[in-house]
Amino acid sequence: MHWAIKAGIGVLVSAGSFTAMVSQPTHASAATYRRTAATKVASKPYYTTSNTGKTYTFSGSLKKTKMHANHALKSYHNSTWTRTKQAYVYKGNRKVRYYYVKSAKNGATGWVASSYLKAGKDYQAKTAKKTTASAYDKVASHTGKIYQISGTNNYVKLKAKTSLNANLVYTRTKTRVIYKRGRAYTYNYVTAGSTHGWVVSGDIVSESSIGKTKVTSKANGLTSYATNGNVLSPYRSQDFSTVNSSGYTMGKITYTYDSDYSTTNSFQTAVHTLPLTKSTNDAYSKYHFKTAVYLPIDYPGFSRKSILGNPQSAAFSKDDHYLYVMYNDNQQASDENQTGWVIRYDWTKLNQLLNASGSSLSMIRRATNRYYRGTTTALDRQVLACMKVGPQFKAGHVQSLALNPKTNQLWFIKAYKNSTTATVQRLSMSTLKPNASVNFTLKSTVHMGSVLSFDNSGNAYFWTQTKSAWPTAPVNSVKFYKGTLGVNRVHFSLVKQGLSQAPGQVLQSMSYNSNNGRLYLVSDESIFSVPANKLGKLSTADVSRSNFSGKREFEGLVWQHTSNTGYLLTNKGPELMKVVAN
Known part of the structure; x- marks a missing residue:
């Protein structure tokens, strides 16, 4: 019997017939089949999902071929077989094509019925x-x-x-x-x-x-956009940290009017200052504010007198020729439904008038008051020609007007607090009303902030005060958010480092000084600033902190783009105060 096996193998090899990778004993009772000679075929990868199929070796002659199973296909799932030859085996009246294949898994070879194979690579x-x-x-x-x-x-x-x-x-x-x-x-x-x-x-x-927009509607000159899904990058609270900014947080302010507001019947002419009371010892923190011009209070065509007494934010045009000031009437129940409007001031011409002989810091306030009462002087008409009062619209709280210097577009936040769906709008510089509106959701647990700023590269920023503490972020700490905001896309990321304490109790404004590259965080009587290019890796020395006195509401800090000149927007009564170095 042993001699017969060896002799059988010897005949198989000498005939150049089909060689098995693993020798198998020949059983006398094994069925025999007729087959064709093997022919070469183009190399091609296959895989199998069969749990019952097998590969075989062939022995014997073409007319009397015996098949010996050598590999179970179920052991070769998630792997590739490559064919190189084919032959046909006749089983009764059936002609079955077999491929000679080699496994990429371990080099195993054998003949397999083509019906068990599917074309393509696997793993x-x-x-x-x-x-x-x-x-x-x-x-x-x-x-x-x-x-x-x-x-x-x-x-x-x-x-x-x-x-x-x-x-x-x-x-x-x-x-x-x-x-x-x-x-x-x-x-x-x-x-x-x-x-x-x-x-x-x-x-x-x-x-x-993330945050790509699609147009949802077009009506009355306003194109509305919306994003799908969250536009805030993921983060973990344990990855957040704060840098020490303590020692300069101001408490809540009881606002007061200028000392001469009542005695002058609001037509103030004196120069007032808001002195620096305390600051860090660095070059960016030592300044105070000095009256530049008193802004108007009255204007015809509105629902009541003194309608302009509540400016909320301001921004200069890219060339600093115009100053845009945003107002609301503060008469609606919710912030997002406040009626607002914008006045565009020709800042260049107004300054020429202010510097002319006989001018007064109250010239705008006087001119608009006389216009409201129906009588104006020649100077009044020159002043009024420097103002364009825009239409009223549902504007929100509007403490966020900001210019994107890269796109030369004005943006403001209309809705942010009453829902996780925020609305930002782009303001037309010519019509002074929104021409684009974008709805988005940061995430279900994070509201959009109420302030906004852009750097020279077009990056958008806002900051928030922590209301619910994290282990890494105490109550009243500052979180910075940085991202992209426009009609094509909205996307923000939490900067993984904030400030341990905010400037004050009321978050009022944010601005970017393109001349020194710093972001300014504004609260009442307290302003902090940090270098924008160091966000995420700030040291305590990078955080400039300044406190002031005067009991005035700090509505916003606005910087010109072509010079290192800044102005504080205040209320009671409304005025612009210039930033003056100490």
């Missing part, structure tokens, strides 16, 4: 390619796993290690194509702190695509 890969490092977030609707990949391109193995975290931003640095059941899947190599591995590309989304 093979291409070499990973490096990419420019970029930020990605988990897709909210996907569970998403992070995998470790081992093996070679010819046979890869994936092992799930952990789930994607919705509170992390992942950095992608490599991509790799992996084939599964004939389909190519792109995997991205990502890192987030100590977490690293490969994720299916569809489970993460590039931050550059």
